[in-house]
Amino acid sequence: MESHVITGLERIVGPDGIVRDDGELLTYETDGLVKLRSKPGVAVLPTSAEQVQRVVRLCHEHKVPFVARGQGTGLSGGAMPHPDGVLIVMTRMNRILDVDIPNRRITVEPGVMNLDVSKAVAGAGYYYAPDPSSQVICSIGGNLAENSGGAHCLKYGFTVHHVLGVEAVLPDGELVRLGGPALDAPGLDLLGVLVGSEGTLAVVTKVVLNLLRKPAAVETLLAAFDSTEAAGNAVSGIIGAGIIPAAVEMMDRVTIEAAEAAVHPNFPKTEAILIVELDGAEADVSALFTRVEEVCNEARASEIQIARTAEQRARFWQGRKAAYAAMGRVSQSYYVQEVVIPV
Template identity: 60%
Template sequence: MNPNILEELRGILGPHGLISSSEELRTYECDGLTNFRVIPSAVVLPDSTEQVQAVVRVCHRERIPFVARGSGTGLSGGALPVAGGIVICLARMKRILEVDLANARVVVEPGVINLEVTGRVASANFFYAPDPSSQSVCSIGGNVAENSGGAHCLKYGFTTTHVLGLDVVLPDGSLVHLGSKTLDAPGYDLAGVFVGSEGTLGIATKIILRIVKRPECVRTLLAAFHSTNEAGAAVSGIIATGMLPAAIEMMDNLAIQAAEAAVHANYPNCGGLLLVELDGPVAEVDALMAHVDEICRQNGAWEIRVAQSEAERALVWKGRKAAFAAMGRISPNYIVQDGVIPRTSLPQILNEIKELSAETGLRVANVFHAGDGNLHPLVLYDRRVPGQEKAAERLSERILELCIEKGGSITGEHGVGEEKKHMMSKMFAEPDLDTMQRVRCAFDPLQLSNPTKVFPRTRLCGDKPGEYVPHPLETAGIAERY
């Protein structure tokens, strides 16, 4: 990078706010998806909105692409640097700026860790609902970029449900306020569009969050089934009775084994494990939990346990939340996917995954947010065996194609990022993607903010968009538009 520009950045950030030596830059070459790596030209560590603005202004003037980064735990390569670009790491902007309990609002900087928000308000019986498994290390800024979910979004919604407003540094360095502490601010819901835009529309430097009153009680039930099909049938039964549990999680035998090896959660060794959590007023939860118990037994559960203490509950969740990392115990390498299907297609897709696994000889462990159809198949492989990595990539891609065929999505919470952008044209028709990019052009006409992510190809902002042409799959009667 041009030394004059580095000098200018150093002037903005001070001597400790700029990283430009090649060995230090290597720390930032990837995020949680480690098979994509790019070394950035520089990394800056701003500690204020003004510094972010000043850096972005330099990027805008010099046409340097930039990528915002939080804790770097993302699983889709969203924070992968762009060659020749700058990484703007927001880890130093980690102040909780305001806690307003009367109105259930907390205002934070983007580097604040997800779990710290709950930590700050727990004594007043509030919590911050979105709970990605990495919540003890991931940042709110990263959650905003990816619209992170978690096990409890079945009932409580996603990051976007809990973000009311944002201060955003636009890709030209100007600062705008989107949304507000009050609801329904006049104008377009640009806060709603910004959340989940994966860093492609600008950088959030202040975020207004909504916190939630902790329910009077939380009960967690663990049920062991002979198979995931039986467990899946129990999930359908629970939903059909009209309950909305706080979470319904499922693990197959391979995932259970891994979790056991890693954290000794004391899970029963079974074909399909269901974890059902209900929360709310005690009287309500007790009545419904009896139903859940009954439904599980009717569908073949041979062991049912209800966590008797907060410690037991925490251990049950620890096993589930450690499931990805636990794969290291049973396989040298793995790919985690994040497909979504309509929940009722669960038995079918599990059989298909089993067939694919048998065909390729690769093991697939399955962990799902079963209530909302979000699958996390973990494709296990050994990089040292020639050809296995490619085969594993092909297999996980095939699983995502199955999700699309069932009317689902290629990502429920991890984001498209770098990893899945080529799948976007399988899920959406060209006019759909072009229309999304109109938003991009309004925010970032020069395409400097995380420019290479999400979309399979960028649309030049001067392009005149064409009219709708049916997707070949539609013409052939294979796919239908919803």
């Protein structure tokens, strides 16, 4: 990369906001798709939208490729740098800018961690619904670019259903605002185009997120089965009974064993488990939960554990959410296949 571009970048982000050292750049050579590696020409860590705008404008003027990066946990290689390009690392833009409980929304910079959004509003009885398993470490900017979902997306949808508005820098350096203070702003759904575009359309610098009220009741069970087919039958039975759980997650033996070795959730040693969670109004949840138990028994569950405390529920979810990373014990790298079928 030409030295005057590097000098220009350093002038924008300051000497502590630029990484040029070969060894330090190794940090950024891959994301969660570890099979693909490429060191960036240079990495910059802006602290404001204005700095992002100036960096992008400089790249545009000098025809230098650039890629945005959040926490680098993406599984599709979206944050893979260009060897002759600039990697714009958003981790220093990690402030919560505004919490607006009466209107159920929060405004954050893109480097804020997913789980930190829920933590910021938990005291007021609210949370942010999309919960990727990587939520302790992945950023809202990355979530937005990947349209991330999590265990609870069956009922609550994906990131696209919870982003109200964004501020973003287009590839020529123009700062734009899309969406608005509420869901489904009038006009073309450009926000819907941006969410899930893997950072190819703009660098997001501010995000307004929708918050949900914590449900009055939550019930979670873990059911063990002798085969994945039997567990699958239970899922069909639950959906067939007209129940939309907050989450239904299945794990097979390989995954159960890997998660057990990693975080010791004390799962049953079996061929398949299902974790089923219902939430909503108290009376509704307790009636439907009984029906879920019946369906699991009809599908020949060999064991059913019900989470009696928040700690037990957290243990079920810790085992499930650690599963992806735990697969590293089985294979150093692997591809994830997501299949969607109507049930």
